[in-house]
Amino acid sequence: MKPSRPLPLHQIAAFDAAARHRSFSVAARELNVQQPAVSRQVALLEDWVGVRLFLRTKPRLTLTPAGESLAAAIGEGMLAIRNGLDALSARKRQDVVVVNVALGFASLYLLPRMGEFQVQHPDIQVEFLTRDQNMDFDPARCDIAVVFGETGLSGRECRRIFDEELVPVCVPNFLSGGPLTLEALAQSRLLHMSNPNHASDWSRYFRGTGLTVPEPKPMDRLYSYMVLLRAIQNGTGIGLGWRHMVDDMIEAGTLVVACERVIRTKRGYHCCLMPSADHKPEARVFFDWLSQGDGC
Known part of the structure; x- marks a missing residue:
């Protein structure tokens, strides 16, 4: 069987940008290259497929029927690639326990103790989102929130770490x-x-x-x-x-x-389980460990 030719990825990228914008100049700005480079790459792709893809009309380029067909196929392919990357990214995020915490607490209390946690649970990854001057946090962006006050967060399972x-x-x-x-x-x-x-x-x-x-x-x-x-x-x-x-x-x-x-x-530091932790067993493990306070 005759081996297939490798895909001209640079040329496909230039064509995709030009097809979306109907302009070599705008495509060049998106790709951070000069306009002649985009025009040349599209010309090379036309030679590769053996058909014209654009009519060089003004003020905007016009796709030929072949160009329309290729643009639609590339769009579907890009969407599939993007979905695949998003799925991988989401899977990676599911494996990480995200903890929202003040910088001082993270630096002075958590980090010196994290070595012990990692020895006990080497397969659990923990990421800290620290806050300092901005005391607000988005509960959707963390699995565990460490908060300071007389109580933890209302409506969530919370435990005091220390007084x-x-x-x-x-x-x-x-x-x-x-x-x-x-x-x-x-x-x-x-x-x-x-x-x-x-x-x-x-x-x-x-x-x-x-x-x-x-x-x-x-x-x-x-x-x-x-x-x-x-x-x-x-x-x-x-x-x-x-x-x-x-x-x-x-x-x-x-x-x-x-x-x-x-x-x-009467105040203290509290660890609170956030909604995203409900289906993440690793978050519960970290929560249990952290809530042991000085014994953790």
């Missing part, structure tokens, strides 16, 4: 001696978060002590916790850390507790 425990931290050389008294802490340079969830954290920390916190300077208000943490690490001032998220740094000695008072609030 919020506020502890003041700084770099070791920021303190001249040991931990500060509450009175000395209140007069220190305190770094604040302007994020609505945490803008009142220092007031919450000092509540019931009879002490008030001076209004911070604009430069001491930071939106992102990761930026706040960097400012603390640079020795700029004292910031509030969350137990479970700064414990490793305290243990390593890169941060120290600035005051012994630790406040546990």
Whole structure:
């Protein structure tokens, strides 16, 4: 049997673009080439099939009957290819557990523990969609959402990962001696978060002590916790850390507790199963693991 000739894919692409736009110039812009290159490729394709595909009319090209037939066949083929690629992409997404989470929680709590999860479940792939200044998320784009507050998301199965425990931290050389008294802490340079969830954290920390916190300077208000943490690490001032998220740094000695008072609030981090997880067993496995909290 005589082998079939390989398809002239570059020429087919040029013809497809020109047929859709009825213009060599517009096709050239789509393909990011010069107009003569498209015209030449179409001419080569016409030689290959042995028939004319276009009438070079103005202001727009006109397809010949043969050109119309070929354009329809290519359109059907492109649609089949696109459907195949979409199916492969969807299959890949079904194999990945997508977790929507704040950047600070992902960096300070999840990532240091992911090695253990991967050892326990080497076949489960997890992808993090992080949010920081944009606190909104599309539930359709994730299988599990990690949210902060007194409760999880209404109407979804949620479990608390850990409670919020506020502890003041700084770099070791920021303190001249040991931990500060509450009175000395209140007069220190305190770094604040302007994020609505945490803008009142220092007031919450000092509540019931009879002490008030001076209004911070604009430069001491930071939106992102990761930026706040960097400012603390640079020795700029004292910031509030969350137990479970700064414990490793305290243990390593890169941060120290600035005051012994630790406040546990009614808030915490919750993991929530989203609708797309209902038919994804891998998401349930990750959910169960994450909701073990410090034991995970």
